[in-house]
Amino acid sequence: xxxxxxxxxxxxxxxxxxxxxxxxxxxxxxxxxxxxxxxxxxxxxxxxxxxxxxxxxxxxxxxxxxxxxxxxxxxxxxxxxxxxxxxxxxxxxxxxxxxxxxxxxxxxxxxxxxxxxxxxxxxxxxxxxxxxxxxxxxxxxxxxxxxxxxxxxxxxxxxxxxxxxxxxxxxxxxxxxxxxxxxxxxxxxxxxxxxxxxxxxxxxxxxxxxxxxxxxxxxxxxxxxxxxxxxxxxxxxxxxxxxxxxxxxxxxxxxxxxxxxxxxxxxxxxxxxxxxxxxxxxxxxxxxxxxxxxxxxxxxxxxxxxxxxxxxxxxxxxxxxxxxxxxxxxxxxxxxxxxxxxxxxxxxxxxxxxxxxxxxxxxxxxxxxxxxxxxxxxxxxxxxxxxxxxxxxxxxxxxxxxxxxxxxxxxxxxxxxxxxxxxxxxxx
Amino acid sequence: xxxxxxxxxxxxxxxxxxxxxxxxxxxxxxxxxxxxxxxxxxxxxxxxxxxxxxxxxxxxxxxxxxxxxxxxxxxxxxxxxxxxxxxxxxxxxxxxxxxxxxxxxxxxxxxxxxxxxxxxxxxxxxxxxxxxxxxxxxxxxxxxxxxxxxxxxxxxxxxxxxxxxxxxxxxxxxxxxxxxxxxxxxxxxxxx
Numbered sequence: 001x002x003x004x005x006x007x008x009x010x011x012x013x014x015x016x017x018x019x020x021x022x023x024x025x026x027x028x029x030x031x032x033x034x035x036x037x038x039x040x041x042x043x044x045x046x047x048x049x050x051x052x053x054x055x056x057x058x059x060x061x062x063x064x065x066x067x068x069x070x071x072x073x074x075x076x077x078x079x080x081x082x083x084x085x086x087x088x089x090x091x092x093x094x095x096x097x098x099x100x101x102x103x104x105x106x107x108x109x110x111x112x113x114x115x116x117x118x119x120x121x122x123x124x125x126x127x128x129x130x131x132x133x134x135x136x137x138x139x140x141x142x143x144x145x146x147x148x149x150x151x152x153x154x155x156x157x158x159x160x161x162x163x164x165x166x167x168x169x170x171x172x173x174x175x176x177x178x179x180x181x182x183x184x185x186x187x188x189x190x191x192x193x194x195x196x197x198x199x200x201x202x203x204x205x206x207x208x209x210x211x212x213x214x215x216x217x218x219x220x221x222x223x224x225x226x227x228x229x230x231x232x233x234x235x236x237x238x239x240x241x242x243x244x245x246x247x248x249x250x251x252x253x254x255x256x257x258x259x260x261x262x263x264x265x266x267x268x269x270x271x272x273x274x275x276x277x278x279x280x281x282x283x284x285x286x287x288x289x290x291x292x293x294x295x296x297x298x299x300x301x302x303x304x305x306x307x308x309x310x311x312x313x314x315x316x317x318x319x320x321x322x323x324x325x326x327x328x329x330x331x332x333x334x335x336x337x338x339x340x341x342x343x344x345x346x347x348x349x350x351x352x353x354x355x356x357x358x359x360x361x362x363x364x365x366x367x368x369x370x371x372x373x374x375x376x377x378x379x380x381x382x383x384x385x386x387x388x389x390x391x392x393x394x395x396x397x398x399x400x401x402x403x404x405x406x407x408x409x410x411x412x413x414x415x416x417x418x419x420x421x422x423x424x425x426x427x428x
Numbered sequence: 429x430x431x432x433x434x435x436x437x438x439x440x441x442x443x444x445x446x447x448x449x450x451x452x453x454x455x456x457x458x459x460x461x462x463x464x465x466x467x468x469x470x471x472x473x474x475x476x477x478x479x480x481x482x483x484x485x486x487x488x489x490x491x492x493x494x495x496x497x498x499x500x501x502x503x504x505x506x507x508x509x510x511x512x513x514x515x516x517x518x519x520x521x522x523x524x525x526x527x528x529x530x531x532x533x534x535x536x537x538x539x540x541x542x543x544x545x546x547x548x549x550x551x552x553x554x555x556x557x558x559x560x561x562x563x564x565x566x567x568x569x570x571x572x573x574x575x576x577x578x579x580x581x582x583x584x585x586x587x588x589x590x591x592x593x594x595x596x597x598x599x600x601x602x603x604x605x606x607x608x609x610x611x612x613x614x615x616x617x618x619x620x
Contacts, residue, residue: 001458001619166445214592214602269447313441346441348450357458358617360543360572360601366617367603370610408592 002353002369010372011168011350013265014050018376022245023049024137025379025389027146029262029274030065030125031055031132032162043087045078049136050267054078055125056098059085064098065134066122071102096120128152130160131274147391148247149419150260150278158278159257159292163300164308165341168350169246169271173263175340176248177240177364179226183209185343188329189336190253195277195288195297196336199254201400201428204228204236215364216410220244220393221371223417224364225409234404236428239417240364241396244388245372249398250298252427257284258398259298269349272307275299275337280397281424300337309338317342395419399426460486463541464620467524467560468492469553469591474527476576476608477547481527483612488620491524493534493556498523501533508536512566519559538563543618546573546599547611551590561598573599574614577606 002010013020028048035044036057043056045068052068054077068076070089077096080087086103088095094115095104100122102115123134124142129151135142150158165172175181182190183205190202208228216223221242230236238251249260257277264272275298277284284292295301300309311318317333319342324332333342358366375386387393399416403409410417416426443449466481466488468474474492481490496502505520512535523531524538538544544564546557557573564571573595575588592604603610 001617210600212596212600212602214596214604216604217606313445314439316439316441342441345445348445349447352450352453355453355458356617357619360545360570360614360618362617363572363601363603363614366614367605367610370607370613374609405597406593408589408596411589 001356001358004352004354006369006373007350007353009376010369011170012268013169014268018380019245019372020049021137022372022376022379022386023265024135025141025143025386026137026245027126027133027135027143028246028264029131029162029272030134032160032274033127033130033132036063036132040082043078043080043082045076047266048134049265051136053123054080054087055132056080056082056087058082058087058098062098063125063127063132064096064100064122065125065132066096066098066100067120070094071118071120072105094118098122098125129155129158130276141385143389144391147394149280149395149397150258150276153278153280154283156283157280158276159284159289160274160276161292161299161302162272162274162307163302163337163341164266164306165271165273165345166269166313166349167271167345167347168268169263169265171344171347171351172271172273172341173246173248174365174368175344176250176261176263177222177224177242177368178362179213179224179238179240179364180211180361183211185330185339186336188327189339192328193296193336194291195256195259196253199256199428201236201238201251201253204230204402204428205238208236211361213361213363214409215367218243218393218396220388220390220396221247222364222368223410227409230402233402234407235402237399237401237403237409237413239399239401239409239413241398241417242364242368243393243396244375244386247388247394249396251398251400252425253400254427257288257297258425258427260398261298273337273341279425280419281422295335295337298336300335300341309341311335311338311342313342313345397425400428401426402428458619460619461543462487464488464543464545464615464618465524465538465541466490466545466547466615466620467556468527469546469548469556470550472549473547473553473576476611478527480608480612480615485615485620488615490527491537492527493553493560494523494525494531495521496523496531497521498531501531504533505535508533508539512563515562516559518555519562522556522559534559535563538567538569541569543570543572543620545611545615545618545620546571546595547576548573548591548595549576550587551594553591554594557595557598564598571599572601572614572618573603574611575602575604576608576611577604
C-alpha cells in the first residue's frame with residue numbers, strides 16, 4: 001500500500017508539482033518522427049506533462065515544440081499555416097518560428113519591433129532514432145542528449161511504435177518492472193507470438209511459475225532480477241533494467257529483437273506508451289518488422305491514422321472468451337500490449353494505492369516508488385539532480401542468462417547489462 | 429424513440445474505468461498481513477530493528493535470531509516440530525528473541541504467519557537463514573530478505589555480498605540496500 005499523499009506526489013506531473021519538476025529534468029520522447037514526415041507538413045497537437053503544445057517542422061527541416069495557443073487571442077495553432085519558415089495563426093496572421101519567437105504581426109507597422117516582445121513558451125525538439133525528444137525544464141540545466149541504445153543503432157536495426165494508454169503513467173510503468181505477471185497474463189504469447197516464441201527461456205518461464213526476485217540499485221535506477229529454476233543447468237535469470245524515471249526494458253528471448261518502453265505522461269489520467277524493438281548487431285528482418293507493424297510483441301494494432309489501439313476500453317478490448325477457453329490467451333484479450341493496458345486501465349484513471357495488498361514479489365515496484373519519491377523531494381528541497389539524467393545511465397541492457405546456482409546475477413552479468421556496441425545481447 | 433444516455437452508450441469497460449465509477453469501490457478496510465515476523469540475523473540488523481519496531485505496525489513482531497542452550501526453548505522446539513521432518517538438529521537450538529522481550533523457540537514462533545522478513549548486514553546469519561528458510565518452506569510461509577548495505581561497516585566491505593549469498597537460497601525476494609528506509613517502506617507496503 002501507499003499513503004494517499006505519496007500516491008498523489010508520484011502521479012501528478014503537471015507544472016509545479018514535485019514529480020512534474022522531476023520529469024522536467026530529463027529528455028523525453030515527445031512524438032514519433034513519422035508524425036512530422038516532411039518540411040512544412042501539418043502541425044501536430046500534443047500534450048505532455050499536462051501542457052498543451054504544438055509541434056511542427058519548418059521549411060528548413062527544423063523542429064519546433066511550443067505553446068499550442070497564439071499569444072494574440074488564444075486560438076489553437078493546430079489551424080496554423082506552416083509555411084515560409086514559421087507557423088502562422090490563420091486568425092490574424094501572427095507568425096512564430098521554431099523557438100516560439102513571434103516574427104510577424106501583420107497589424108503592426110512594417111518596421112515595428114512589437115513582435116520581438118512576443119514569444120511563446122517553447123522547448124527543444126530533437127530527432128534521435130525514430131523519436132523526437134524534448135526537454136521541458138530549465139534551459140540552464142539542460143542535460144546532454146539521451147544515449148539509449150535502441151535510439152542510436154542504425155535505423156534498419158530498430159523500430160518504435162506508440163499507443164495511447166488511458167491511465168496515469170505510474171500504473172503503466174509499474175507493469176514494466178513487474179516480472180511475475182508474464183507467466184500468467186502473457187503465457188499465450190510466449191507460445192505463439194512471432195516476436196517471442198521458440199526461445200529456450202520460454203520453457204524455463206513456463207515451468208517455474210514462482211520466481212525468486214532480487215532488486216538491486218543501479219546508478220540510474222534499478223535492476224530487477226527474476227530467478228527461475230533451470231533444472232540441472234542452474235538458475236534462469238531475467239534482468240529488467242529501469243532508468244529513472246520512466247524507461248524500462250524487457251529481458252530478451254532467443255535471438256528475437258530486444259524490446260522495452262518509455263512511459264510518458266500526457267496528463268495525470270493518460271500516458272503514451274512508446275514501445276521499441278531493436279537488435280544490437282543486425283538488421284530487423286522483413287518478417288520481424290511486419291510483425292511489429294501488425295501489433296505483435298510489445299506493439300499494438302492501432303486504429304489507422306491514430307495512435308489509439310484498435311482494441312480499447314470502448315469496445316471492451318475485443319475480449320474473446322472462447323479464445324481464452326481454447327488457451328490461446330490467458331485473459332481473453334489478444335496481444336501483449338493490450339493485455340497489460342486492459343488491466344492497468346481497469347484500475348481507473350489513477351488507482352488508489354492506499355487500497356493495495358502488496359506481497360514481497362512486488363518489491364521492485366515498492367523500491368521504484370521509494371526512489372521516485374526520494375528523488376522528487378531531493379530535487380524540490382535541495383536541487384539535487386536525479387539519477388537517470390546523466391547519459392551514462394542510459395547505456396543499459398536487459399539480459400536473460402542461465403547461471404550456476406551460487407552466482408550473483410549482478411556480479412556475473414555486469415557486461416550483459418551494459419551497452420557494448422557491436423556485441424549481441426545476452427539471451428537464452 | 430428511445431435515446432440512450434451517455435452512460436448507456438459506453439462499453440462495460442469504459443464505464444467501469446471512469447473516475448466516477450471509482451467512487452463505488454468497496455471501502456471496507458483491508459486486512460493487514462497475518463502475524464508478520466521480522467527477524468534480524470545479526471546484531472547490527474537487530475540494532476536497526478530496535479528503532480523500527482517502535483513504529484506503529486498492525487501485527488508485526490520483531491526479533492533477533494540467536495543460538496540458545498536454554499532447555500525450555502529446546503523443549504518447546506521439540507514440541508513444535510511435528511510438521512518439520514528432517515529439521516537439522518542445530519535448528520532446535522535457535523531462538524527468536526523478541527526485541528526488548530523474551531526468547532521463543534524458532535519452530536514454535538514461525539506459526540500462524542504468512543510472511544517472514546529476514547534482515548541481515550553480513551553473512552554470519554547464514555545458518556539462521558537456512559533454518560528459517562527450511563521452516564518457512566515446510567509451512568508455505570513467504571520469505572523476504574533485506575540486506576542492509578556494505579557501507580555500514582567500512583572494515584567489512586564484502587559483508588553485504590556475503591549476506592546476499594547467504595540469504596539467496598532462502599528468501600523469495602532479496603532487497604540489498606544501503607538505505608534503512610527501504611525496510612520501513614517494504615514493511616509498510618506489505619501492511620505488516
